[in-house]
Structure formats: structure tokens, C-alpha cells
Amino acid sequence: NAGVTQTPKFRVLKTGQSMTLLCAQDMNHEYMYWYRQDPGMGLRLIHYSVGEGTTAKGEVPDGYNVSRLKKQNFLLGLESAAPSQTSVYFCASKEVQGLTEAFFGQGTRLTVV
Amino acid sequence: SQQGEEDPQALSIQEGENATMNCSYKTSINNLQWYRQNSGRGLVHLILIRSNEREKHSGRLRVTLDTSKKSSSLLITASRAADTASYFCASNGAGSYQLTFGKGTKLSVIP
Numbered sequence: 512n513a514g515v516t517q518t519p520k521f522r523v524l525k526t527g528q529s530m531t532l533l534c535a536q537d538m539n540h541e542y543m544y545w546y547r548q549d550p551g552m553g554l555r556l557i558h559y560s561v562g563e564g565t566t567a568k569g570e571v572p573d574g575y576n577v578s579r580l581k582k583q584n585f586l587l588g589l590e591s592a593a594p595s596q597t598s599v600y601f602c603a604s605k606e607v608q609g610l611t612e613a614f615f616g617q618g619t620r621l622t623v624v
Numbered sequence: 625s626q627q628g629e630e631d632p633q634a635l636s637i638q639e640g641e642n643a644t645m646n647c648s649y650k651t652s653i654n655n656l657q658w659y660r661q662n663s664g665r666g667l668v669h670l671i672l673i674r675s676n677e678r679e680k681h682s683g684r685l686r687v688t689l690d691t692s693k694k695s696s697s698l699l700i701t702a703s704r705a706a707d708t709a710s711y712f713c714a715s716n717g718a719g720s721y722q723l724t725f726g727k728g729t730k731l732s733v734i735p
Contacts, residue, residue, distance in 0.1 A: 515666075544723060551633075553712060553727035554667075561721050569722060601666060605723065610655055610674060613714070613723055615666035 513537055517602050517616035524592045524623045532587040532619050534602030542605040543585040544569075544613070545577060547598040554601065560585055592623045629726050630713060636732040643700040645729040647713030648693075654716045656689055656696050661710045661728070670698075670711075675718075705735045 518533045534543065541562050546554040556569030560579040574596060576588045585604075589596060599620050603613040631646045649656070655674050659667040673680045673689045673696065680687045686699040700707055712728045 542721065542723075546725070551727065553630075554725040556722055556724060559722060567721070570724070603667075603723070610672060612657060612669035612672060613659075613667075615668070617666045618664075 515602055515604055515614050515616040517600075517619050519619060520617065521620050522622070524589075524621065526592060526594060526623060528592050529588070529590050530592065530621075531589075532600055532602075532621075534585045534587070534604075534616060536583055536585075536602075536604040536614070538604060538606070538614065539582070540604035540606050540614075541582075542607070543579065544603045544605070545575070545585065545587045546601045546603065547571065547596075548601060548618075549598050557587065557600075592621075594623045597621060597623045630711070630729045632729060633727070634730045634732070636734065637703055639703060639705055639733055639735050641703055643703050643707070643731055643733070645698045645711050645731070647696045647698070647726055649696075649713070649715050649726075650694065652718040653691075654718055656687075657714045658685075658687060658696075658698050659712045659714060659725075661712065663709070667712065700731075703731075703733045705733050707731060708733045 515536045544559045545557040555571045558577040563582040566577045578586045599618050602616040605613045657672045658670045661667045671682045673687050684701045689696045710728045710730045714725045
């Protein structure tokens with residue numbers, strides 16, 4: 512099992528460009544999450560999904576969109592990248608609500624210049 | 625805002641000493657979890673404690689939970705240089721699907 516795989520691992524964007532980050536999990540998990548991690552800020556939740564076809568806003572959703580067309584994939588889109596979106600992005604998945612752990616991808620380091 | 629807040633932000637100890645990290649949270653929870661992150665890597669789950677539990681052990685890890693104070697602590701005994709990492713608490717709020725994290729404690733264990 513690969514677990515949670517994020518693509519790409521690194522990316523440099525120019526301000527105003529768009530891109531999509533892909534998260535794929537092979538554990539048949541219902542819940543999936545996108546976080547961003549900035550120095551001194553810990554992990555902040557951007558968007559999450561509790562099942563195929565569902566998405567919801569987290570703590571810092573502005574400037575991002577997401578889609579969960581297939582259960583195993585959770586896509587994070589930046590329509591018009593801004594320097595403030597320079598960060599490390601982590602995807603996580605979780606089996607069900609409650610007493611289960613989350614599994615994380617290795618992260619995507621995004622720089623917007 | 626973030627659910628959990630760890631304390632201290634950074635901790636430096638000698639190998640063999642114990643390390644204690646604290647976490648405070650804001651709302652009622654179903655459970656509280658601790659994760660570890662090595663530099664530049666994803667987070668790895670360490671231990672989960674349910675809201676009706678007060679203490680839990682796993683190897684050299686001991687977690688306590690005080691729901692009346694909305695706080696938890698993680699104790700790592702007999703620390704090793706390999707324990708050097710950042711440690712985060714995370715919680716599932718009662719009735720919430722969100723898994724929210726604190727800002728983390730950066731632990732350095734000096735050989």
C-alpha cells in the first residue's frame with residue numbers, strides 16, 4: 512500500500528497562475544483533509560471532505576477550491592496564486608469519524624513568486 | 625481559530641532525560657491525538673486518547689487528558705536523539721468532522 516500520495520512534491524508558481532494539487536489514498540478512507548503549514552503556525556485546515564462528492568470549508572479556505580469526484584482522490588486548486596499562498600501543503604485521510612488516526616502525505620512545497 | 629495550543633513552543637533536553645509537552649484545546653472533544661513530524665516530512669500518528677480516558681501509555685510515551693481543564697500532556701521518557709522532531713496535538717471536536725491541530729512543540733534531544 513502506498514498510503515497517501517501527494518503530487519507534485521515541489522512547485523514554483525508565478526503570481527496569478529493556477530495549479531492543482533492531487534492527493535490520492537489507497538486505504539478506502541471516507542474522510543480527507545487539506546492543510547497548509549507555515550512557520551510558527553502549525554497546521555491549518557483549508558478544506559475537507561467526508562465522502563465522495565462532498566466538500567466543506569475549514570479554517571482558511573479563501574483562495575482555494577477543492578473537489579472529491581472519486582473517493583480515493585482529493586484535489587486542491589489555486590485559481591490565481593498569490594505570494595501569501597507560499598506554504599507547505601499536506602493532505603491527510605482518515606477512516607471514519609471518531610477513534611481513528613489520520614494518515615498524511617509527504618507534503619507539497621509551493622512557492623509563489 | 626486553531627483548536628489546540630502546545631506549550632512550550634520549543635524544548636531542548638539531554639539524551640536520557642524526560643520530555644513533557646502540553647496541549648490546551650478550546651471546545652469539547654471526542655478524542656485527542658498526538659502526532660510527530662520529522663523535519664520536512666509528513667506527520668505520523670503516535671497515540672490517541674478518548675475523551676473518557678485520563679491516561680494512556682504506549683512504549684516510552686505517556687499521555688494524560690484532563691477534560692475539566694481542556695488540556696493534555698505528552699511525556700516521552702528516556703529520550704533519544706532520534707526523538708528530535710516537532711510534536712502536535714490534534715482533536716476531533718464533539719459533533720465535528722474537522723481534525724484541528726495546534727502549533728506544535730519543537731523538541732531537540734542533544735546526544
